[in-house]
Amino acid sequence: MATVKSPTQHPLAGTVMPGADMVVQVLADEGVDTVFGYSGGAILPTYDAIFKFNAAHAKNEQIRLIVPANEQGAGFMAAGYARASGKVGVFVVTSGPGATNCVTPIRDCMADSIPVVLICGQVPRAAIGSDAFQEAPVFNIMSACAKHVFLLKNENEIEETIRTAFHIARSGRPGPVVIDLPKDIQLYQAPFKGKGLLNFRGFEKRQAEADASRITPEQSAEFFKQLGNSDRPLIYAGGGVINSNASDELRAFAKEFQIPVVTTLMGLGAIDTTNELSLSMLGMHGAAFANYAVEDCDMIIAVGSRFDDRVAGKVKEFAPKARYIAHMDVDAAELGKVKSFTWSHAGDAGVTLKDLTDAGKKLKFRKDYKAWVAHVQALKKNHAMSYKKETDLIQPQYVIEALNEITKGKAIVSTGVGQHQMWAAQFFDFHEPRTWLTSGSMGTMGFGLPAAIGAQFAKPDHIVIDVDGDGSLRMNLGELETATTYDCPVKVLLLNNLGDGMVRQWQQTYYENRFSGSDKSLHRKDFVKCAQSDGYEFAERLDDKSKVKETLERFVKHKGPAFLEVMIDRDAHVYPMVGPGMGYKEMLTGPYIKPRKPELAEIKKADDQVDLSQTPELF
Amino acid sequence: MKHTISVLVENHFGVLARVSGLFSARGFNIDSLCVGETEDPSASRMTVVVEGDDRVLEQIVKQLQKLVEVIEVTDLTKESFVERELVMIKVAVNGNGRTPIIEVVNVFRAKVVDINPDSMIVEATGSEGKIRAFIDMMRPFGIKELVRTGRIAMARSLKNNG
Numbered sequence: 001m002a003t004v005k006s007p008t009q010h011p012l013a014g015t016v017m018p019g020a021d022m023v024v025q026v027l028a029d030e031g032v033d034t035v036f037g038y039s040g041g042a043i044l045p046t047y048d049a050i051f052k053f054n055a056a057h058a059k060n061e062q063i064r065l066i067v068p069a070n071e072q073g074a075g076f077m078a079a080g081y082a083r084a085s086g087k088v089g090v091f092v093v094t095s096g097p098g099a100t101n102c103v104t105p106i107r108d109c110m111a112d113s114i115p116v117v118l119i120c121g122q123v124p125r126a127a128i129g130s131d132a133f134q135e136a137p138v139f140n141i142m143s144a145c146a147k148h149v150f151l152l153k154n155e156n157e158i159e160e161t162i163r164t165a166f167h168i169a170r171s172g173r174p175g176p177v178v179i180d181l182p183k184d185i186q187l188y189q190a191p192f193k194g195k196g197l198l199n200f201r202g203f204e205k206r207q208a209e210a211d212a213s214r215i216t217p218e219q220s221a222e223f224f225k226q227l228g229n230s231d232r233p234l235i236y237a238g239g240g241v242i243n244s245n246a247s248d249e250l251r252a253f254a255k256e257f258q259i260p261v262v263t264t265l266m267g268l269g270a271i272d273t274t275n276e277l278s279l280s281m282l283g284m285h286g287a288a289f290a291n292y293a294v295e296d297c298d299m300i301i302a303v304g305s306r307f308d309d310r311v312a313g314k315v316k317e318f319a320p321k322a323r324y325i326a327h328m329d330v331d332a333a334e335l336g337k338v339k340s341f342t343w344s345h346a347g348d349a350g351v352t353l354k355d356l357t358d359a360g361k362k363l364k365f366r367k368d369y370k371a372w373v374a375h376v377q378a379l380k381k382n383h384a385m386s387y388k389k390e391t392d393l394i395q396p397q398y399v400i401e402a403l404n405e406i407t408k409g410k411a412i413v414s415t416g417v418g419q420h421q422m423w424a425a426q427f428f429d430f431h432e433p434r435t436w437l438t439s440g441s442m443g444t445m446g447f448g449l450p451a452a453i454g455a456q457f458a459k460p461d462h463i464v465i466d467v468d469g470d471g472s473l474r475m476n477l478g479e480l481e482t483a484t485t486y487d488c489p490v491k492v493l494l495l496n497n498l499g500d501g502m503v504r505q506w507q508q509t510y511y512e513n514r515f516s517g518s519d520k521s522l523h524r525k526d527f528v529k530c531a532q533s534d535g536y537e538f539a540e541r542l543d544d545k546s547k548v549k550e551t552l553e554r555f556v557k558h559k560g561p562a563f564l565e566v567m568i569d570r571d572a573h574v575y576p577m578v579g580p581g582m583g584y585k586e587m588l589t590g591p592y593i594k595p596r597k598p599e600l601a602e603i604k605k606a607d608d609q610v611d612l613s614q615t616p617e618l619f
Numbered sequence: 620m621k622h623t624i625s626v627l628v629e630n631h632f633g634v635l636a637r638v639s640g641l642f643s644a645r646g647f648n649i650d651s652l653c654v655g656e657t658e659d660p661s662a663s664r665m666t667v668v669v670e671g672d673d674r675v676l677e678q679i680v681k682q683l684q685k686l687v688e689v690i691e692v693t694d695l696t697k698e699s700f701v702e703r704e705l706v707m708i709k710v711a712v713n714g715n716g717r718t719p720i721i722e723v724v725n726v727f728r729a730k731v732v733d734i735n736p737d738s739m740i741v742e743a744t745g746s747e748g749k750i751r752a753f754i755d756m757m758r759p760f761g762i763k764e765l766v767r768t769g770r771i772a773m774a775r776s777l778k779n780n781g
Binding site: 139140143144147148149151153168173200201202203206331332333337 | 627628636637640684688689691
């Protein structure tokens with residue numbers, strides 16, 4: 001080991017080492033404490049380097065290596081780690097199938113703007129393109145999915161490439177960066193430099209401009225002019241607020257000017273959902289009161305949100321009374337992409353909101369929105385979330401409510417995709433950002449369990465609960481064992497309705513009850529036995545409504561990993577629902593939420609017999 | 620409408636795939652695409668000609684600007700610019716001999732670049748309209764083979780020149 005030569009120099013600068021050691025050293029320098037991944041031929045040197053690194057370092061300086069059942073699991077663990085902590089998640093896999101198994105998590109991270117770095121082994125440079133064993137064109141495949149991809153061909157740019165990957169993953173709108181790392185590069189011996197980045201002129205210039213981007217006095221004056229002309233402004237906050245850690249700034253802005261807030265699925269936790277200004281989630285399965293507020297508002301202030309089709313299914317009818325639309329996002333390409341604006345700013349959400357708050361104070365902006373706030377609070381009260389209560393069948397919403405009560409809304413919750421995901425979004429309280437981890441844009445079933453494991457490694461002192469469905473859990477069931485292997489105390493709550501409930505709900509609503517491919521009642525899996533065989537000391541099945549609270553208490557309090565399967569009412573539906581491609585005025589509130597205009601939510605027969613004549617435009 | 624988009628990129632492998640991928644992912648067929656080094660060998664210039672909805676193309680230009688290896692993007696359609704393309708045509712020499720072909724070549728200020736007993740290769744440079752007209756004039760002689768470079772374009776220095 002080289003000694004420290006100068007305070008600015010890396011202690012290992014000048015030390016000759018193989019490329020794989022450089023990779024691991026840069027990971028350590030970047031503050032990586034956990035790497036998720038699966039080894040194999042083309043990445044063996046890097047796995048060996050991790051082993052050697054850990055052998056040479058004290059426990060608290062080591063890089064923990066978590067091995068999943070499948071590389072996709074590693075990807076979602078890294079994503080869960082990143083979502084819960086705000087740090088870059090890292091996963092390291094081998095070439096060919098190892099890399100292609102990571103396509104889904106990479107695309108998922110791209111779609112939800114999650115910073116991760118994936119290092120894939122690749123066959124030696126000389127063998128690339130020869131259809132070698134476990135070779136896949138990772139550069140091409142990932143190019144279409146990731147924020148950026150490197151194929152490391154130059155042996156003199158190993159450390160610079162890894163450092164730059166972290167820089168790109170974090171900067172601007174965060175996203176996944178893939179490094180395709182040929183085996184001979186991992187073995188190449190050279191002196192470690194300990195510094196340096198690759199130079200991308202355009203990217204650096206744009207990034208510097210974006211970082212320096214501030215609201216001008218003219219922009220603030222215009223913003224407050226529009227706000228002043230509005231009587232019913234509404235903040236529409238998205239995942240960008242979470243990603244930029246701007247939740248304090250959002251809360252301060254909303255509080256200062258007394259503007260109510262709706263959040264997207266990805267924005268849950270940006271404002272405490274129990275705050276009096278919070279109207280919870282809007283959109284396809286948003287709260288009725290949130291969607292009514294969107295219908296009623298005369299100004300939309302969009303922050304880190306992008307009017308996607310689950311929010312604005314029918315763009316023209318979204319916020320039909322809004323005279324002003326202010327849109328702020330770190331990604332200039334989002335401004336005006338879907339909905340045109342009357343005011344916009346490309347920049348970091350936190351900086352922008354703080355600038356606006358300060359400018360408003362300086363301008364002594366005051367407008368009384370009391371009547372509007374009272375209006376939305378009445379909406380909240382009159383059209384509160386509800387569900388079937390007179391029944392012996394366990395209602396999923398009841399389970400979530402009980403769990404929320406027990407955890408006091410303090411748990412980190414991850415989900416799969418489908419009905420259970422929406423129930424969790426609707427019935428949990430989210431007090432803080434980064435406590436809600438869900439695959440929002442891609443909608444990847446199988447996300448919940450590995451994401452919970454990753455989050456638990458990032459936040460060892462938190463209760464992390466995977467609220468999952470039977471379909472979603474099956475997708476990455478192998479990761480049940482990963483939790484027990486590492487004694488990772490995640491709580492897996494399976495809401496089992498013997499099928500793909502959301503698909504079933506759509507089939508009931510739009511396909512005349514033809515349950516093509518969505519019925520799993522003949523599947524024989526005993527999930528509890530699965531969990532037991534994977535070493536879960538707490539593995540129970542619950543089908544008695546009277547025991548829900550007591551069982552959940554024990555489940556949450558269990559020290560290690562715990563598994564609880566709850567047999568829920570198969571016919572429970574997610575409401576409200578704004579059909580695909582429809583406007584909010586066509587929202588169905590179902591039989592248990594009071595609609596504003598009763599005729600719109602009229603249900604013909606039972607809960608499951610809703611018949612809409614509209615054809616869905618989108619799935 | 621037709622757009623001519625000029626993209627200055629880092630001269631690295633794979634950049635072409637990323638740029639063209641943004642078009643192909645949206646189902647756009649690129650009419651022509653030219654790539655070459657610039658005055659700075661570490662940068663390449665791509666000229667992409669593509670037909671499509673203005674709003675979608677505006678979005679593509681914004682997405683191009685997000686690519687790490689893209690230095691600068693200009694939609695020349697909004698500016699005054701000069702465009703050129705080169706075409707080579709192997710044209711059949713039939714009973715009427717070479718003279719009628721050479722007459723057309725001269726009118727277009729094109730060039731004969733190869734001669735064979737039964738055919739000749741002619742080349743022409745110009746804007747899309749000129750190239751189209753030249754091809755139309757060659758067609759009656761019998762085009763045996765045709766190859767085009769695709770368009771390159773450059774913005775004029777003075778915006779009001781065009």
